[in-house]
Amino acid sequence: MDKEVLLQMTDICKEFPGVKALDGVSLTVKRGTVHALMGENGAGKSTLMKCLFGIYNKDSGHIYLEGNEISFKNSKEALEHGVAMVHQELNQALKRSVMDNLWLGRYPRKGVMIDEHKMYEDTKKLFNDLGIDVDPRRIMSTMPVSQRQMLEIAKAVSYDAKVIVFDEPTSSLTEQEVEHLFEIINMLRDKGCGIIYISHKMAEILRISDEVTVMRDGTWIATEPAKELTTEKIIKLMVGRELNNQFPPKTNKAGEIALEVEHLSGQYSLLHDVSFNVRKGEIIGLAGLDGSGRTEVLENIFGIATRKSGTIRLDGRPVLNRNARESIKNGFALLTEERRATDIFGILDIRENTVISNLKNYRGKALPVMLDDKKMKKDTQWSIDAMHTKTPTQGTKIRSLSGGNQQKVILGRWLLTKPEVLLLDEPTRGIDVGAKYEIYQLIIDLANEGKVVIMVSSEMPELLGVCDRILVMSGGQLAGEVDARNTSQEEIMTLAAKYV
Ligand SMILES: Nc1ncnc2c1ncn2[C@@H]1O[C@H](COP(=O)(O)OP(=O)(O)OP(=O)(O)O)[C@@H](O)[C@H]1O
Ligand SMILES: [Mg+2]
Known part of the structure; x- marks a missing residue:
């Protein structure tokens, strides 16, 4: 009936x-x-x-x-x-x-x-x-x-x-x-x-x-x-058309070791003794169940969670990354999982939201208090084009964009800080299927430029489709590492359950 x-x-x-x-x-x-x-x-x-x-x-x-x-x-x-x-x-x-x-x-x-x-x-x-x-x-x-x-x-x-x-x-x-x-x-x-x-x-x-x-x-x-x-x-x-491939071709090649993380433990989290290396041009996935410490790895590297111990080296040089500002200066960027709640400045427009983490780059040479409008416009346009952000103008308030388009603005903000190490927590959450492809392409392009990318994702196909290696977290520890081209969801799930 x-x-x-x-x-x-x-x-x-x-x-x-x-x-x-x-x-x-x-x-x-x-x-x-x-x-x-x-x-x-x-x-x-x-x-x-x-x-x-x-x-x-x-x-x-x-x-x-x-x-x-x-x-x-x-x-x-x-x-x-x-x-x-x-x-x-x-x-x-x-x-x-x-x-x-x-x-x-x-x-x-x-x-x-x-x-x-x-x-x-x-x-x-x-x-x-x-x-x-x-x-x-x-x-x-x-x-x-x-x-x-x-x-x-x-x-x-x-x-x-x-x-x-x-x-x-x-x-x-x-x-x-x-x-x-x-x-x-x-x-x-x-x-x-x-x-x-x-x-x-x-x-x-x-x-x-x-x-x-x-x-x-x-x-x-x-x-x-x-x-x-x-x-x-x-x-x-x-x-409105067939989407044959969900993932762009993987063209990036790993170079020399760029990022070394040793014995990382969190002060207020269960994160315990995590060590790994990432090469230039490599895309690393962090897999694991909720609460396994994936996000904590990123937050500890970026210095917004307190470290109990551990050292981080970038290109052989030790970096302290004691807080976000220092980490940005050292060439790190973190797209947080809770960006929708914490990273969007609703009353500001698209351009302001795009340049806000990177203002020093727009200070005038002669008069540092003046911001270089032309450069801000150009970079914002790059971000809008790269991400296919749907907005009438750069001067539109970010809160009048659709939810997914707001997310794209925040991702663009971090890409424009020109990081050497890009830490991405659930980068495609809230983003539609077509736009996901474009974000994967951007991630692969960045790796092609020799950047280090570490991404957390709960979507296994995404980790398998985009990453080179996948580190599996379990109960705050590194349970194992797999080659993304040569593994299965089962193998990853088994590792994820190791210390639960
Ligand atoms: N208050 C507003 N002022 C101006 N434009 C708006 C406003 N609210 C929505 N829009 C525009 O209307 C269109 C539809 O937005 P809407 O938020 O309904 O999309 P959506 O389907 O919910 O997308 P998403 O999956 O990203 O959440 C977008 O182009 C958006 O920029
Ligand atoms: Mg919506």
Whole structure:
């Protein structure tokens, strides 16, 4: 039997200055189903959802919830009518407690006072129902991004919504948390909710969704039952052509030893006695489970995590890398995993976001307080072109770019510091399939110029497709090393479990 229609959006149009973000898009979501929304970075997915949620005013089109036409003026109204959204960008009051964030704007009251006790008990109950183990009084800033993201999910559920939108909910979740989220989504589906799920992770989409709608350049392309789709079919619908190769040809050649890391141990992490060398022009992958110490290796090399012991040499010369500034000066760059939460300066424009880690390079020769505008423009343009960043101008505020395009700006920022050693933590997270290829190409080009690249990735095919050697971390230690051309996912998984 066909399921009943819960939400219908028809012919939605939305224009921003210089961008037609939505051009007659329609979407129908049925009760008790998960509907995936897919498309390249900047296709209009988040914008469509923001029109539903009342964050943006649509220019034209209609939205019906259970057959009644709706047009929410703001997110409060949407929530009151049973439409909730977990946003791509976290927007939380970090200095406040978990429960403050959860009930902000709808505190339970006792007379004129906030009923703290009820708020605590309600939070406890909600977390219990969802299997979340967090103290409601904990201050947000003390929690990792992944837990804060789980909290955002709990908040959406707490509104008892009929329609819940998840906009790239798993971008910072650990594998375990993803499983947990899927349990929650299945529970909501069984309750009869309509779920809209946005993600760039094919495997997730094929696993969790009932139907898939693909958008391209602000238009509707197709809606299909998930069971009739494959990764290849989805990619073709998304990019509008066959994408034969997911990875560019590997043309880089390893030269002499450039980076030597010896007996690296972390002060406040489990990282223990990690040693390895990397050659010029070599691309090294760091594999392992969540929490195995992959990110810690990068953070310790870059000096933003405290080292207990260990030495680092670049081209035979010892480098201390005691903090980020010193590391940048020594020719290192780190693209962090949590860049979406920590590295984007929302109120600044693309150009400012591009040059910000590298300002000394733009100081005028005669007058160092003056910045060389021409050079900043030229470099920013290089970054936009290299990464195919979709933006009207360099002067556009970064927060008005789509999530994936913001990420490209941050990657460009680090490439422009002209690092000798590029440390990349999940470089293609949140990036669409087509743009991934371009980023792989950039990584290989950098290796061709003799740079050292070390990348952490949870996507095994990516490590196998781009890297030369893969170091496998397990329980904070180096469990082994494999040749990327001559290994298997099984071999890597076995090593990853060595010290668990
Ligand atoms: N507030 C805004 N001001 C100006 N332009 C905007 C604004 N919000 C979105 N856009 C533009 O609308 C287009 C669609 O963006 P949207 O965020 O909907 O993409 P998306 O499909 O969610 O992409 P991603 O996968 O990267 O998150 C982009 O070109 C973006 O730059
Ligand atoms: Mg988006």
